[in-house]
Amino acid sequence: MVSSDEVRELLADSGAEVRPDVPLAGLTTLRVGGPATVAECADEAALVRTVGALDAAEIPVLLLAGGSNLLIADEGFPGVVVRIANAGVELTADSVLAEAGAVWDEVVARTVAAGFGGLECLSGIPGSAGATPVQNVGAYGVEVAGPLRRVRLLDRASGEVRWAEPSELGLGYRTSLLKHSDAAVVLAVEFALDPTGASAPLRFGELAAAFGAQEGETRPAAEVRDAVLRLRASKGMVLNPDDHDTWSAGSFFTNPVVPEPEVERVRAAIAARVGDVRVPVYPAPDGVKFSAGWLIERAGFGRGFPGADAPARLSTKHTLALTNRGAATAADLVALAHTVRDGVAERFGVRLHPEPVTVGVTV
Template sequence: MQVRRDVRLADLTTLAVGGPIERLVEVADATELVAAVREADEAGTPLLLLGGGSNIVAPDEGWPGDVVLVRSRGIERDGDSLVVQAGHDWDELVAHTVANELAGMEALSGIPGSTGATPIQNVGAYGQEVAQTITAVRIYDRVEKAERVLTPAECGFAYRDSRLKRDPARFVVLEVTFGLHAGRMSRPVGYAELARTLGVGIGEPAPLADVREAVIGLRRGKGMVWDPAEPDSRSAGSFFTNPIVPSHQAVEGCPSWPAGDGRVKLSAAWLVQHAGFGRGTRDGRVGTSSKHSLALTTEEGATAAELLAFAGRVIATVEEQFGVTLEREPTAVRP
């Protein structure tokens, strides 16, 4: 366990905003993670858990307590299941599954962040989401002060949501178990853009390596593969989730997909762009990516306040023009 006091949140997040940290605690395994959390809780110290820092808007005023940086690593295989430590780099895990011919998360290639964050957000892209493969999540319960294992049902997965996300102050993810499928072919491709890129039909499989390569190419073209040299990757990926609305509230011209129970999922990117915030729309040091209107990016010296104000204007304009309320995907952290 390493402790530092000379770090800013901006140094640890892909949006590169956020002020000074009172105390940074870097942990290397689940035992150290639980110990760090218990220490902070017992002392009544404000606690922020941080993995890859790719899905948060960190506060400009910094953090007046402990920031625990989760750096636990490790993958254990049991048949077609993988038990993965929370701090393990997500894309490294996906690359590992493709190299070892295990299908189920290949379309989630190129997503920055740590494995432990994926069940919280129910991370998804290109027709896959982690809820389709997660079989167990080992957590530390800060209320019960004990470790336990949650089943998928207990995780309460929903679109870009989970019970873990809805109660972030309670659950600390220690490791995640994934049930995958052995073979060199992917799971059925369920996303039209990816299917076209691969030259297959919707519902058909493709070689795992081809799917990974295609997804990374598509993401890179949208500035959504983290690269310190790429200004458009200075983001949190998609800043807004695709809104799900009753079918009668569908917006004319906006791409939509069935979402069950008489509802449809609308394209947030279309709504943002047609509300006047197309690619490359800037307001000072923040704005939309030059490659994709759904990603908000920052420039050197930008603040969280500037970014959230811009996002607020996007939300208000979309609601005014289309009667649809967008929701932020990244979490705006408050001290």
């Protein structure tokens, strides 16, 4: 493990602020994770120089901004955590350019307040702007892949900084080429906006119902943002330091896509356990998408599982979120994730996959 003094010397001219033994729990929304040396970069130039210097010295790097989709081991991280803190936001006539460290919901709020539509369905999602294309963040019928115009990337092998088109990123359901590779660092993102102030089409039934609208209709972006924030808050999905249901990484498991030849087998397993019920499914390119939250509940893991005394529990508002009740460790959360994952697999023959990025642990 490299010492903090060595890191400070290496990064003396980078523009980064180096701090030793920082508890990473304080930098993630799950509020778990052991210590590490942190190099905080407040602008793009410092970020590029810092990553370049660490890579040249072959020091392991963990990139961290909002920490909302991250589960870090209790032992911490043995290399250097590069904190992405460049946070500029610029509006044009039909777009918004946000630096990677900008708080995502603040970006959305700023576009809506300025009279633009397009991002309002993504309101209340914790984390940074730079993480949104990595995860292809989505909610209430909108994915980042829709309004995304381009992404500014640092190529870690060559040091080149360039703009990349969405078509280069392999954007899919909660994934991208960026998520599964350390080859590039997101420096900034640009999104197209609707200058009329109309929302994106309402394609999520629950949200459309809130307006008495037909799916596909639009409403003023500001009204849709307010409705999305209310819906998310009711599920514990808007950060609140006083509400342990929000001490989470959001939805912990992705909705599983079952290949067509396996769908009837899964339906039969569900019917054998819970009877002839309506199963919420959605079309997917490679099969049929089932609701992970629905499967978790029907497998016997209700809200608040495994009980009031457990340090890590399913949210009391939303079974798809694994939450830290104030004193949980990463090991506690991993154990709960394994219990839920294995229970769903045993009962329905469907394997759930974690959505958060894991560091030093296996889920």
